[in-house]
Amino acid sequence: MYIQVFIEVFYLTLVVVYFAFIGFFMWVTSRKSRGRREESKAEEKGAEKGMERDEKIWLVFLLVVAIVGNIVMLSPAIPSIRNVLWVNQVPEKTFEIFIENYEFKLPKYPVRIKVGQPVEFIVRTNDVTHGFGVFREDGTMVFQIQVLPGYDNRIVWVFDEPGSYTIRCTEYCGFRHSEMVVYDAIMVEGG
C-alpha cells in the first residue's frame, strides 16, 4: 500500500473528528441547563498573569504531539527519508538527465533499473526552475524534486516494485509545462 493511502485516511479521519468536536462543542455550549457563567480559576483569584492549570496541560499535550510528530516524520518508517537520514545508500547506477526547451533528455529510453537497486538521478537545467517527478502507472507519485537552474539536483532512490514509470515536470516552467511528460521512461525489473 502506498504512503499516500495513509495520508488520505489520516486526513479524512481528522476531518471527521474535527467536525464532530466542533459540532459537539457548539451543542454543549448552547445548552441552557447549566445556566451559569463561570469564572476561570485565575479570574476568581484576580490574577492577571501566568498560565492556568488547564492551559498548562494543553500546552504539554501540544508539545508532546509536536515532538512525537517530528520523531515519526523523521523516522525510517517513511521511505523517502530512509535513504537520506538513516541508510547510507551507495548508488549502484547514476543517471544524468538534462532539461532543455521543455524536454527531458534521458541517457537512454527507457532507463532500466532493478528492484531494490539504489540509483541516483542527477537532474540539471540551464533555463528555468523545473521539477522532476516519477509516477506509477496509476498516476500516483513515487517521488519528486525541484530542478534549479545551474545546480546539480540529486536524489538517491530505491524502487521496491517492478513496473513502468512515467516522468513529468512537477514545477510550472512556462506555457508548454504540461507537455513535459515522458511515459514509460523508467522500467523497473525483477522483484
Add this chain to the structure above:
Amino acid sequence: MGPREKLALRFVLTAVFWLGVAGIEGLLMRAILAGMLSNIYGVEHFYGMMTVHPFVGIYGWAYMAVLGAFYYLVPKVLNKELYSERAAYMSYWTLLLGVLITWVSGYVFKFASLYTLYWPLPIVRFPPTSVLVFSIGMLLIFISVLLFFFNMFATIFLPQGEERGAGYIFKKLVTLSFNLDEIKARIKGVKDYIPGVYSYPVFIVGVFRGCVDTTLNALTMTGLASILAVFSLSSLLGFKLPTSLVDPLVYKNVFWWGLDLVADGNVLIYTAATWYFLVPMLVGRKLYGESVVRTVILADLVVSLFVWNHHMLADTPQPLALQIQGQVVTWGELITMGLTIFAVLKTIWLARPVKYSTPLKFILLSILGYMIGGSAGILQASYALNRYLHNTQWVIGVHAHVLLLAGLTLTLFAVIYALAPIITSKELDSRLADIHLVLFFSGAIIMSSAMGLAGIEGMLRRTLYPNGEYAEYMYTALAGGLLMAAGYLTFIVNFLKTYGISTVITVFKK
C-alpha cells in the same frame, strides 16, 4: 454615516467585489481542469488567470477587507483618531489600482509566471512589457500596504495630539513587538516589571505584531518587484541584463522567507487578533488567558520568521539541516495556533450557555477550517511526506484553500456581520446569513477536499491536464465552487436587501 464608517465600508465592499472576481476565476479554472471550456480558454489564458488569481484573492479580497476593518477598529478600540485619513484613502486607491494592473498583466499582456515568480522564469519566458506591467501592479500593491502599516503604527504608538518622528514610532514598534523592554528589565534585575505591551488591548497587540510580519513581507516583495522592473526595463531599452546576476536558490529563499510572512502575519496573527476581539464581545465575557495569548502572538511572530524552509523541502541543493529546521519550526505553529484556539474556545465555554449569533457561528466554522487546513499543512511540511505531496493539488486544496476560504474568509465575514450593524445601525438577515454560511463552508470543504484527494492520486497543481485526467475530482471541486458561489450571492442579496443600493452609492460618492 461618518467618514470613518464610510472609509471602512468602501474597503469592504471593494473587497467583496474582488472576492467575486477571484471566485469566477476559480470556477473557470476548475471547469477547464474538468475538461470544459478548452475551446474558449487556451493555455495562455489558463496560466494568466492562475497567475493573477492569488493576487486578486489575497490582495483584492483579504487585504482590502483587513485594511477596511482595521482602519475602523483600531482607532475605535484605542478611542483615538486615525493618524491620517488621507493616507488611508491613498492606500485604497493604490491597492485598487495595483490589483487592477496585476489583473490586466495576466489577462491582457499574458504575463503568466505564477505568483511564485521563480527566477529567472519571468524574464526568460515572458515579454518584458508584460513583466513591467505586472511589476508596476505589484509595486503599487506593496506601496499601499506600507502606507497602511505606517498609518496603523502611527495611530497605535503616537500619543494623541503629539507630533513625534518616524524614529519614535519605529522604536516603540520594535520594543513592544519583541518585548525588548521586558528583556532589558530582566537583565537589569527589575522585579515585578510589567511589560509595555500590557498597556495595549490584546487585539491591538495582534494588529501591530501581525503588521511586523506583513511589513517585512511587503518590503521583500517590493524588492523582488523592483528586480523584475529593472530587468524588464533594461530589456525594453535594448540591453539585456544577464539572468545569472541573480542566483535562483538565493532568490527562492528570499522569496519564501518574505512570502510566508503573509501566511503568518495576515492569516494567523490577524485572525487570532480578530477572534480575541470579537469572541469576548459576542459572548459577553472577557477573553480567557489574556496574558498568555499576548505571549502566543509573540511566539507566532518569532516562529513565522523561521518557517520558510518548509517551502523548499523538494530543493535538494538546499542544506538538509535547513530543511529539517523548516519542518521542526513548522510544528511550532501547531502549538501557537493550538493555544489560540484553546483560548477562544475556553472563553466561549466559560460563557455558556451561549447564543450562537451569526458572527459567532462564522468564527466557530472558521476555527474548524483552520484546524483542517493547519493539520494538512503540517503533514505536507514534513521533509519525508513532502516528497509525495509537494506541488500536488493537496497543497493548494486541503491546505491553502481550506485556510483561505473556510478559515480566513469566514473570519472576515464574521467581522462584516458583526460590524455592519454597528456602522449602519441595521442588522443583516440572520436566516440568509445562515444559508450563506452553510453553502460557503460546505462548498469550501467539498472543493478543497476534491482537490486534495486528486493531489493524493498524483494530480499536480500549476499544471493543465489537457486530456482531463482528473476530471471526476475536478467536477466535484467545481460543484463545491458553485456552492460557494451560491453562498456568496446569498450574502450580496442579504446586503442589498438590508441596506439597499443607495448605501453602496453613498459609500463610493466623494
